[in-house]
Amino acid sequence: MEYLAVEIKEFSETAPVNGTKLAKRVTRDPGAGEVQVKMTLAAVNPSDVFSLQGIYPRMGRDLPAVPGFDGVGVVTKVGPGVEGFAPGQRVTARPWRADKGDGSWQQYTTIPANLLVPVPDAVSDEVAAQFYINPVTVVGLLEETAVPKGGYLIVTAAGSTLSKMLLSMAKSQGIKTIAVVRRQEQAQEILAAGADHVVCSTTEDLVARVKEITGGVGADAAADSVAGPLAEQLGNSLKTGGLVLIYGIMDGASFTGSAIGVLFNGIVYKGFWMEPWLSGLGPEGQAAVMTKTMDALAAGAMTPDVGKVYPLERYQEAVEESAKTARGGKVLIKLN
Structure with missing residues (x-):
């Protein structure tokens, strides 16, 4: 049976969608240990745009390739030896195989059953379509x-979809949060997302405010997706032995830190990239993380924001929309 898929024909750093096209493919029946899935929705993440550009480390170089690490669908067929999945069941994946050129931006896919995660009734398609990249990162x-x-956790770029989920999840675990924003008008939205305190880094002294909030002690850790000069301020805002965990580079590929803080206050700067972290957990640890993540989504401990939803034929507009600031949530592509 023919179906439509977004294919990367060539990589383009400056105009990512220009190297793509909507192509016809033919479904493949599942083999042993495999499941065929009719895709419902796919998310557009920064990692997907990096895939179109050819700069994402996990994206294979063999073209044409179908991008998309996040999405949700319905089981249509199961192969020999598959247990725990049946036609009609909603599933997501950990992740869909964009690194193999067989991602979520297509109407059908056949995938190893051990990569699938069942979606409970309490989780909507719009939330399940965002299961992997952001929610699993929050848990990590x-x-x-x-x-x-x-204790206190500092969260930078607090207006992002991931950061708001992190604030909410931290609150559910009894962790106090200090959200860092660049625009004061974001404050009420961030407080509503679960932050205990909001600091505007462009108008306030971050270090002084954190020390004031924590009674002069400093925060326990910072989850930072900005890097750049802000990283030094974060380190100076922490208590002795505090951790700055950098998981993004919104302000460039380098960062600054205080050598005095590292030497005399035991401040630690460390990177976090989800894939190596998950690999280090082993199969049982990975399964536990997936269960914890889905349970948190089902319980509403974190809820991804949903932005505009585009039909598959308008996927190029979806990619362009995903690059806009203040877009209101994760952009999705409706596949079927």
Whole structure:
């Protein structure tokens, strides 16, 4: 049976969608241990745009390739030896195989059953379509920063979809949060997302405000997606032995830190990239993270924002929309 898929024909750093096209493919019946899925929705993440540009480390170089790490669909067929999945069941994946050129931006896909995650009734398609990249990262950030109940976690770029989920999840675990924004008008929105305090880095002294909030002690850790000069301010805002966990580079590929803070206050700067972190957990640890993530989504401990939804035929507009600031949530592509 023929179906439509977004294919990368050539990589383009300056105009990512220009190297793509909507192409016809033919479905493949599942083999042993495989499941065929009719895709419903796919998310447009920065990692997907990096895939179109050819700069994402996990994206294979063999073209044509179908991008998309996040999405949700319905099982249509199961192969021999598959247990726990049946036609009609909603599923997401950890992740869809964009790194193999067989991602979520297509109407059908056949995938190993061990990569699938069942979607409970309490989780909508719009939320399940965002299961992997952001929610699993939130779980990883909280586990790596290991802030105790009642402790303080600084969250930068607090207006992002991921950061708001992190604020909400931290609150559900009894962690106090200090959200860092660049525009004061974001404050009410961020407080509503679950932040205990909001600091505007462009108009306030971040270090002084954090020390004031924490009674002069400093925060336990910072989850930072900005890097750049802000990283030094974050380090100076932490208590002795505090951790700055950098998981993004919104302000460039380098960062500054205080050598005095590292030497005499035991401040640690560390990077977080989800794939190596998950690999280090082993199969049982990975399964536990997926369960914890889905349970949190089902319970409403974190809820991804949903932005505009585009039909598959308008996927290029979806990619362009995803690059806009203040877009209101994750952009999705409706596949079927």
